[in-house]
Each structure stands twice: as structure tokens, then as C-alpha cells.
Amino acid sequence: MNRPLLLLDVDGVLNPYGTAQPPAGYTEHRLFPGEEPVRVNPTHGGWITEASAVLDIAWATSWNDEANRLLAPLLGIAPLPVITMPPAPFHPSDKIPVIAAYAQRRPAAWIDDLHTPQAHSWAAARSSPTLLITADPxxxxxxxSIDDVMTWARALCDARPAYLAERPAVANPPATHPALTHSGRRQRGHTWPSLMPGTGSAVHTQPSLGQAPASAIDTQPSLTPGTQAASTPAPGTAG
Known part of the structure; x- marks a missing residue:
């Protein structure tokens, strides 16, 4: 049995675009000529490396291979597997079929700044443990959020040691929306209407700074899909 997956978006997650000025800890980089700069926090590289000890991490972003070519060196991480997204621009729900095909029956956590109602329905219907964490762009x-994902993954591994039996933990496994603009930030992959939050999936929203975090284990106490938690996607945006 393989280890749990962590499916990681870029814009709105590793590149917060929702403010006029970068949040503390971020530096702007001109990675794409003629487009808005990308905000990068090098601390995220250490968090991703730490999470890779208990999860197999893959890019789930319309940056596609550009995430490894341009972003990974700035984060100081090794290249990650890429879940290839459709040609841009696309609706955020178009991520779901390719993510579903990649995850198959493996436990999966997915961090994105916009989980559509269809994403919630997919998570709730899966037979494998699934965690959606909606980031604030x-x-x-x-x-x-990283702590919640690692706690969730460790609980799965403790409950089912076979998850690790065939694949030892590694420090650096071979570990959005890139063509529209929202609030002056670069959005390279999606077209998206105003979307109402979905319900019925195993999902929690990333807390704002200073707010008590939601526990990943609280959202899925029995480590099975379909458990409940609140989600508040940023209206009309995706990352």
C-alpha cells in the first residue's frame, strides 16, 4: 500500500495573490515577462520537505512543469511529480478528473485556494480517506495547514502500518493558477464564476492568522471519507 498523497496547488497557496502587498515573509519574483510577479516564501520549502517524510507530494497546479523549473529552485526543494492540467484557461472543476486519475484509490490530501462544489462531492464519494484544505489566497x-496534513497522514499510517511497509519515508521525493488576473495577481490556469461553497465533503478551511486551527483528525475522526467540516472558498478566485 502506498503512502498518502499531498496534492499541492501554487497560486493562492504558495503564491498568495489576494493583497496589494506581499504578506510577511514573501518576496516577489519576476518569473513570467509581462505578468505580475510571483510571491514566494522560502519557508514553504522546508515545510514541503518536512511533509514529504509522511506523504508523497505532487504538484496539482496549472503551472504544470513550470512549478519544477521555476518555483522548486526558489523553494530549495527537489522536483516533484506533476499532475498535468488541461491547457489554460480552464474552470477549476476541470482539475478533478486528472486529480482523480492520479490519486486512484490512495488516501489523498488536496490543498487549493478554491475547492468547487464538485471537488467536495468527489472527496465525499471516495472510498479512500480524503482531506481538502482550502487556503486563503x-x-x-x-x-x-501543513501540521494538519501531517497529523492526518500520521494517523492513517498508525491505523494502517501497511501504508508505509512498501515505501519508506524520504526527505525529498522526486516533491494556480497560471492566464487570468484577480486583484492584480497572476492567475494562469482557470476561468471561474462566483462559486458558492460546497458541502458534504471532508474539508476544512485554512484559518486566518490568529485563529485557532481546525484539526484534520477532528474533520475525519474515523479516517474515512465523507466526514463534515466547514469550507469557505474565496469568492470568484482560484489558486
Missing amino acids: TIGLSRN
């Missing part, structure tokens, strides 16, 4: 990836 004004803040980006938080330490609470």
Missing part, C-alpha cells in the same frame, strides 16, 4: 499556505 490573501495569506497563502499556513503552518497550521
